[in-house]
Amino acid sequence: MVRIKAYVILLFTTLFIMIAAGCEKTDVDEAASPEPTSDIGNHLTISISFWDISRDFEKKDAVLQKLEHDFNITFKPIQVSQTDYEEKFKIWAASGHFPDLFAHSLVINSPGIYADWIKQKLIRPLPSDLSKYPNVYKVAQIPDTLALRREKKLYMLPRIAYPTNDLWMMERVVFVRKDWMDQLHRIDPRNFEEFSTLLESFTKDDPDGNGLQDTVGLTAASINYLSWVFSPTFPQFAANQWVQEDSQWIPYYASQKMEQVASQFRQLYESGGLDPNFFLMKEDDAIAKFTQGKAGALAYKGTPESMSKVVALWNKYHPNQDFYDAVKILHLWPAEDGNRYFYVAPTYWTESYFSAKMSDEKMDRILQLYDYLLSPEGKKLMQYGIEGKDYVESSDQIVITRPREASGQPVSIQKLYPSTNTLHSLASWGLERTYRLDEMNKINYGERNILACLEEMRWLLNNARATPFKYPIISLSTPHKDIISAAINPLEDLTEVVLSKDDPIKLWRENVKTYNQMGLQQAIKEVNDKLLHPDS
Known part of the structure; x- marks a missing residue:
């Protein structure tokens, strides 16, 4: 490392x-x-x-x-x-x-x-x-x-x-309207609760000053990008990786930390801070919603190509307002271990x-x-x-x-x-x-967009660390790992939990029980045995 x-x-x-x-x-x-x-x-x-x-x-x-x-x-x-x-x-x-x-x-x-x-x-x-x-x-x-x-x-x-x-670090970022934050006297959130409150205020407190409740807090180009806002809670979930817990490697969706993710996800949705159509949003629709001034934050990527796309649309809808004066990449708060993390793959x-x-x-x-x-x-x-x-x-x-x-x-x-x-x-x-x-x-x-990306990368290198993951597990094939990889769609199941009215923690535990019935525990054993004895 x-x-x-x-x-x-x-x-x-x-x-x-x-x-x-x-x-x-x-x-x-x-x-x-x-x-x-x-x-x-x-x-x-x-x-x-x-x-x-x-x-x-x-x-x-x-x-x-x-x-x-x-x-x-x-x-x-x-x-x-x-x-x-x-x-x-x-x-x-x-x-x-x-x-x-x-x-x-x-x-x-x-x-x-x-x-x-x-x-x-x-x-x-x-x-x-x-x-x-x-x-x-x-x-x-x-x-x-x-x-x-x-x-x-x-x-x-x-x-x-x-x-x-x-170098994948810019493939997952959260853009935020810093001018709206100034208008509402908000500072960068230091924990999830402050983040949720910020997004709710974007929805309910008329940040664009037009006298209408016609904005949402957070929209996302896909559920994969949206996952990154929970990286301080559970970095491996946000990066779709296995995690080592109790001396063994398990897929992120088998971790108890997913209960907190499910609870926080539901909170964002029910509070109104999350785009109510997050599960239907396509990439271009989400970018348009943000650049048109209908969303206060956007979960997307911050590469030069994506930055140029977002900035070009912003200039179309806001010809008299400089993108970099109004928008910034939000630095998410540290995880429970005190570290900030950036995305890896x-x-x-x-x-x-x-x-x-x-x-x-x-x-x-x-x-x-x-x-x-x-x-x-x-x-x-x-x-x-x-x-x-x-x-x-x-x-x-x-x-x-x-x-x-x-x-x-x-x-x-x-x-x-x-x-x-x-x-x-x-x-x-x-x-x-x-x-x-x-x-x-x-x-x-655009030169300015490339420089902005490089500056953000420099900040991440100096202030955050790569989300830990295990190289060999990704491509490892074992009988039960192959079965559950094809049969389980954790993000789809998580979306159903968020949209439900029942207790999100209880619902997620039921999902894990179902995964176990499908062979999850056998897959975990096979993977860990293979890691201990790769030539067997």
């Missing part, structure tokens, strides 16, 4: 040095990118499945042509969408006809299926020697990735969102899988492609386009030269080269790049 914290501090130090220097050169200590050559090998057709790939690959744009030429391949896109991909892959698994390369979300959502595919030899592991692919090797050495090995092999490559868990989100029927030659070519996409040169291609045509680089400075819209902003890479919608995220999400103060990020997100 100390080593990870040191790495994050070093990363932020690097980011701030780059900001001060106005420099765009990044990707510290990245391995050199491979040099594609014409004699790379036989021409290969690679079938590839990624969300909405048919739309992205419909036009053979110049970026797609470049990669196919440089790696002597032809992509055969296999269409899936966010709504049908799980069912399609079940069918393909049953028939034994996977695409050569495909994206899925198994290790977090369906570790049992992942284990079954390995047993059935439907997917092939990465080579044990990855020295030929230095950037792929780096991904394989991230602690989260190491925990995903089975029999000392990686049967997929995780799609990295952030290089360390701590696994470094990866979704994974790349490789068909067991694929040849060694094809596997090698795919890994060469991935190594390039993970390299500084590959990332520049995805972010800026083709060098000499879309941008020029001089003295470590990037100058955008591609065509501009009527607004004066450069035409987006995704509009010029639709294939980058897929290719940009094929090997890695690379979300940490959005925090860099380079020319494209300034255009896409």
